[in-house]
Amino acid sequence: MDETRRSLLGGLAGAGALALVGDARRALAQDKPEAAPPGTIPNEAVKKEKVAAMQYHSERPLTGSVPAHEHDFDVTPSDRMFVRNNLLTPDVNAAQHRLTVKGLVDKELVFTLDQLRTAFPVVTLQGMLECAGSGRSNYKPSASGTPWNPTGGMGCPKWTGARLADLLRAAGMKTGAAHIAGQGVDPGMVATAPAVIRSIPLAKALDENTLIAWDMNGAPLPKVHGYPLRLVVPGWVGSASTKWLSSLTVLDSPFKGTYMTASYVRPKWPIEPGHKMPPETVSTEAWPVKSMITSPAPNKHFKGTDHIVVRGRAWVGEGSIDRVEISTDEGLTWQQATLAPAGDRFAWRTFTFEYQPQRFGYHTFLARAWDDRGNGQPAESTWNPLGYFWNGVHRIGVLVEA
Amino acid sequence: MRRRFACAALALAASLPGVHAQDPEKLTTGPGAALTAQKCQICHELAHVTRSRLSRGEWVDNLQRMRERGAPLTDAEVDTIVAYLAAYYGRDPAPAPAPDTLASASDDPIAKLLAANACTSCHDVAKKLVGPAFREVAQKYSGDAGAAGRLAEKMRAGGSGVWGAVPMPPNAGLSADDSKRLAEWVLTQK
Numbered sequence: 001m002d003e004t005r006r007s008l009l010g011g012l013a014g015a016g017a018l019a020l021v022g023d024a025r026r027a028l029a030q031d032k033p034e035a036a037p038p039g040t041i042p043n044e045a046v047k048k049e050k051v052a053a054m055q056y057h058s059e060r061p062l063t064g065s066v067p068a069h070e071h072d073f074d075v076t077p078s079d080r081m082f083v084r085n086n087l088l089t090p091d092v093n094a095a096q097h098r099l100t101v102k103g104l105v106d107k108e109l110v111f112t113l114d115q116l117r118t119a120f121p122v123v124t125l126q127g128m129l130e131c132a133g134s135g136r137s138n139y140k141p142s143a144s145g146t147p148w149n150p151t152g153g154m155g156c157p158k159w160t161g162a163r164l165a166d167l168l169r170a171a172g173m174k175t176g177a178a179h180i181a182g183q184g185v186d187p188g189m190v191a192t193a194p195a196v197i198r199s200i201p202l203a204k205a206l207d208e209n210t211l212i213a214w215d216m217n218g219a220p221l222p223k224v225h226g227y228p229l230r231l232v233v234p235g236w237v238g239s240a241s242t243k244w245l246s247s248l249t250v251l252d253s254p255f256k257g258t259y260m261t262a263s264y265v266r267p268k269w270p271i272e273p274g275h276k277m278p279p280e281t282v283s284t285e286a287w288p289v290k291s292m293i294t295s296p297a298p299n300k301h302f303k304g305t306d307h308i309v310v311r312g313r314a315w316v317g318e319g320s321i322d323r324v325e326i327s328t329d330e331g332l333t334w335q336q337a338t339l340a341p342a343g344d345r346f347a348w349r350t351f352t353f354e355y356q357p358q359r360f361g362y363h364t365f366l367a368r369a370w371d372d373r374g375n376g377q378p379a380e381s382t383w384n385p386l387g388y389f390w391n392g393v394h395r396i397g398v399l400v401e402a
Numbered sequence: 403m404r405r406r407f408a409c410a411a412l413a414l415a416a417s418l419p420g421v422h423a424q425d426p427e428k429l430t431t432g433p434g435a436a437l438t439a440q441k442c443q444i445c446h447e448l449a450h451v452t453r454s455r456l457s458r459g460e461w462v463d464n465l466q467r468m469r470e471r472g473a474p475l476t477d478a479e480v481d482t483i484v485a486y487l488a489a490y491y492g493r494d495p496a497p498a499p500a501p502d503t504l505a506s507a508s509d510d511p512i513a514k515l516l517a518a519n520a521c522t523s524c525h526d527v528a529k530k531l532v533g534p535a536f537r538e539v540a541q542k543y544s545g546d547a548g549a550a551g552r553l554a555e556k557m558r559a560g561g562s563g564v565w566g567a568v569p570m571p572p573n574a575g576l577s578a579d580d581s582k583r584l585a586e587w588v589l590t591q592k
Contacts, residue, residue: 189445192472258470276459
């Protein structure tokens, strides 16, 4: 502060002058850019709840994930769960929050959180959520959208909540009910931003594993993961699992909005890479069969006598995992890995493969999972304009030294 | 690992003739660059653009999606932005950086500044567009001696919450002198 201003403040040290200074400060603060608009959580606060290994792919909107070797857990800890917002992270007052069930129902219902917790059987289950664009940066040529790392835009935590089916039955569905649309209270950067609304077919809504969840890994949902209430549609693209859920609308057909028609769609028939979306598209729903090696970390060094345990996780959005194979010769031959016993219906499964190196130098491991319907992971996934559903074989390399 | 790759990629880019390592928050100059930066930055950091290489058709789809999600864009603005992005962030090699001819049409120094920073894509002197009319701003801060300094700062840093829900994107490339000049001019538009 320069001499003139100091003497001015000193000379006017009355209450009025102080108030003036305060007003000017407030006016200034009001005109300054806000890190987070009112009613929302700043990205920095979200990041504080995440492990240092989390890599952020964009700030507006916030997206982030940890790579495969940071996912070496049977149950994904909350601080490693991927972050993918379409809009801003709302700061929701749980006591005032309501969930409305409406549309083609016999009786419109409105629940407080406490009512939801007591009105229906409470279920805890482990279930996969994965962003439709997970692994997008594997696509060549590059596809449009968040550049998700080659691995990591997913997680498999435990969820606690009520079954969506129980709520729908309580409301009573009218003839013609076909899709259920979830809507959250997350606000956009612009007032003209439409709400993120996604709908799922009735069969998936009635699946006993589809939940209205309030806890993640035994604690209230972290704010960025949908506090205080979210849909959990395990096995399906993450966008189906509406966060900050405030309404469920029973519809007679899929919801028609930008997040249904312009995003989360793929060409009905494969197209030439690098071209725009064709008129005929299909919605992304259940994830195809996929796996990743979560240990060892890429480029880990071993001693020549070390026994190497290759460990990873495998999952599929429909059906179940049949087997996981490992190749140590770049895909020429494959050997079966050991699968851990099956857990919850949409939980990922841990696999292990024991390996004794017979020479020094660089060794590679490829993992390929198969489901019970005969679908396996391809070397490369079919290119699509928005880069969804990458499930190509995962490959890592390690060094064996003398 | 990823960082090491990024460094290697930057070093490679720097070693190629005609390719320069660029600030991910700065668009290559070319016709339509200022308008593109202004519109995208309302909701996104510019890295969303600078890391992308998409065909014209894919950019058309992208702009259509953004419009459906509330981006304040006219048809003419979409055409300008698509043409710019398809050229400078396309799948084919980009042309050399060029003056943003769409943003430097006038000789008047204030008109030049307004155009170069695409201010008029969101503001008009007399009527509210995406942002407030310059006249409204001038009237609101009439008699406020500190307003010019604060407005100048806000032009450079961006902001929201004063005039409504659409945030003003930052204009980091605007010099302190130019933003002061613009702010003083805006405050005379009563």
